[in-house]
Amino acid sequence: MAALDRHELPFDACASAVVYNDATARIVRAWKDAGERRLVETLADLMASVTAPSWRAERPTIVPVPATAAALRRRGFDHGADLARALAERLSLDEIPLLARPRSFDQRSLARSGRIKNMENRFKPLPGARAPASVLIVDDVYTTGATLFAASEAARAAGARQVRCVTFARVW
DSSP: OGGGTOSSOSSSEEEEEEEOOHHHHHHHHHHHTSOOTTHHHHHHHHHHHTSOHHHHHTOOEEEEOOOOHHHHHHHSSOHHHHHHHHHHHHHTOOBOOOBOOOOOOOGGGSOHHHHHHHHTTOOOBOTTOOOOSEEEEEEEEESSSHHHHHHHHHHHHTTOSEEEEEEEEEOO
16 A cells, blocks of 8 residues: 555455456456456356445445546446446445546556556546445456545545445455
């Protein structure tokens, strides 16, 4: 965390379903870039299995990390919204779009320092949006933490008091 110039996390907890490796990277690429949208069901099943019962009991609202406008145009779908929706269905929780689409580069093309710089202050709440007290931010891969950190800070700025995150994969 020192590399992110932080002394504490902006979220209260985070869980990831799998370790990011060659096999899981192929799954993510097939889903996001090759249009294998049915994979979202499996990703959501795995993410639901690592979402702590105590988190579920608080009835957090699921918040997707939105795709950039460029990614949305390129793919034809918002992978983050699809993943959040599928997870919300499995957990029987509400899901809301809270965060505005960021203007940033694709994180996959950047090294660690570039990822951190790319996400600084990139997320803002949607105009007029007010976060519920407890949110569960959903993203596909936790790499450096830059995306989840920025999304968590924006959720807190919108009024969330309890912020947890869940991802499909985590780079260790």
